[in-house]
Amino acid sequence: MIELRNVTRRFGDTVAVDRVNLTIETGEVCVLVGSSGCGKSTTLRMINHLLPHSAGEILVDGEDTTAMNPQQLRLNMGYVIQGTGLFPHWTVARNIAMVPRLLKWPRQRIDARVDELMKLLDLDPATHAHKYPQQLSGGQAQRVGVARALAADPNILLMDEPFGAVDAITRENLQLEMLRIQRQVRKTTVFVTHDIDEALKLASRIAVMDQGRIIQHDTPENILRRPASDFVESLVGKQDRGLKLMSLRPVRDLMTPHGSPKPSRPGADVLREDDNLRLALSVMLWQDLPQVAVFNARGEETGVITRERIIQEGA
Numbered sequence: 001m002i003e004l005r006n007v008t009r010r011f012g013d014t015v016a017v018d019r020v021n022l023t024i025e026t027g028e029v030c031v032l033v034g035s036s037g038c039g040k041s042t043t044l045r046m047i048n049h050l051l052p053h054s055a056g057e058i059l060v061d062g063e064d065t066t067a068m069n070p071q072q073l074r075l076n077m078g079y080v081i082q083g084t085g086l087f088p089h090w091t092v093a094r095n096i097a098m099v100p101r102l103l104k105w106p107r108q109r110i111d112a113r114v115d116e117l118m119k120l121l122d123l124d125p126a127t128h129a130h131k132y133p134q135q136l137s138g139g140q141a142q143r144v145g146v147a148r149a150l151a152a153d154p155n156i157l158l159m160d161e162p163f164g165a166v167d168a169i170t171r172e173n174l175q176l177e178m179l180r181i182q183r184q185v186r187k188t189t190v191f192v193t194h195d196i197d198e199a200l201k202l203a204s205r206i207a208v209m210d211q212g213r214i215i216q217h218d219t220p221e222n223i224l225r226r227p228a229s230d231f232v233e234s235l236v237g238k239q240d241r242g243l244k245l246m247s248l249r250p251v252r253d254l255m256t257p258h259g260s261p262k263p264s265r266p267g268a269d270v271l272r273e274d275d276n277l278r279l280a281l282s283v284m285l286w287q288d289l290p291q292v293a294v295f296n297a298r299g300e301e302t303g304v305i306t307r308e309r310i311i312q313e314g315a
């Protein structure tokens with residue numbers, strides 16, 4: 001658990017972060033969102049003591065971070081930044097192995113960990129381990145950055161606009177991968193973005209910041225349904241809130257299940273139980289269908305979902 005109590009950071013006369021109170025529970029993904037210059041990165045960097053705070057307290061699992069050795073603290077927190085920060089003259093494998101090497105893990109354990117992480121991040125070790133960062137695509141480099149942050153299995157992951165520098169499709173893939181990895185490894189994560197859609201997709205809870213302060217800290221659903229101020233309302237967008245709410249709910253919530261699953265038919269599984277309602281509606285509108293079959297991860301048909309029910313209950 002991470003706790004910020006009345007945390008302030010000044011740069012000369014500028015108050016970058018102003019008496020912030022924030023609790024991030026173990027295993028949750030807290031997304032800091034807000035416009036440029038509102039203090040997101042400064043807040044993140046104070047957590048791993050890259051920047052000292054001017055006032056207040058930061059506690060990790062109940063312990064005040066100022067009492068901890070800063071180097072030790074940083075080794076226990078994975079840190080991913082935009083543009084990756086990979087060392088250009090080191091191979092992918094060496095970049096990922098950076099922290100385990102600093103921690104003096106035995107060679108075999110490091111090699112096994114690099115291999116495991118590359119597979120987790122969908123990077124084939126045989127193809128990519130010995131490449132240099134400039135030989136990778138932006139999305140691959142970003143994956144290596146995430147693998148490096150996870151290498152020593154830290155409890156906490158700090159991510160500062162990690163997908164900001166890649167194209168929209170790669171960004172969407174990286175977001176989906178992050179959700180998949182988070183289901184597997186469950187790190188306490190603080191993620192900075194200025195993209196509200198990214199925040200809604202990834203967060204367990206969102207902290208909306210403005211001028212160094214936290215304006216609202218709540219679940220994506222509550223941020224959409226009950227924005228605390230005009231600022232939050234304008235950030236989430238008034239007009240398409242209904243569709244955004246639909247993207248937070250899985251098809252599973254509103255489908256009508258069959259008594260027992262029907263056997264899989266290759267190519268038929270257009271819509272999965274864990275796809276979101278917005279996608280389901282889009283499929284039906286595009287194909288002009290009143291309802292569509294729903295499939296589980298094994299490709300078995302488990303039920304149907306109707307256009308009418310999504311429109312009535314989806315948002």
Ligand SMILES: Nc1ncnc2c1ncn2[C@@H]1O[C@H](COP(=O)(O)OP(=O)(O)OP(=O)(O)O)[C@@H](O)[C@H]1O
Binds near residue numbers: 015034040042043
């Ligand atoms: N090293 C620094 N020296 C002086 N002022 C700084 C420094 N770092 C940040 N600031 C100021 O603190 C405020 C908050 O900056 P911060 O980088 O935390 O914002 P941000 O929300 O992460 O913005 P962005 O989305 O543009 O990265 C800004 O006014 C910025 O100019």
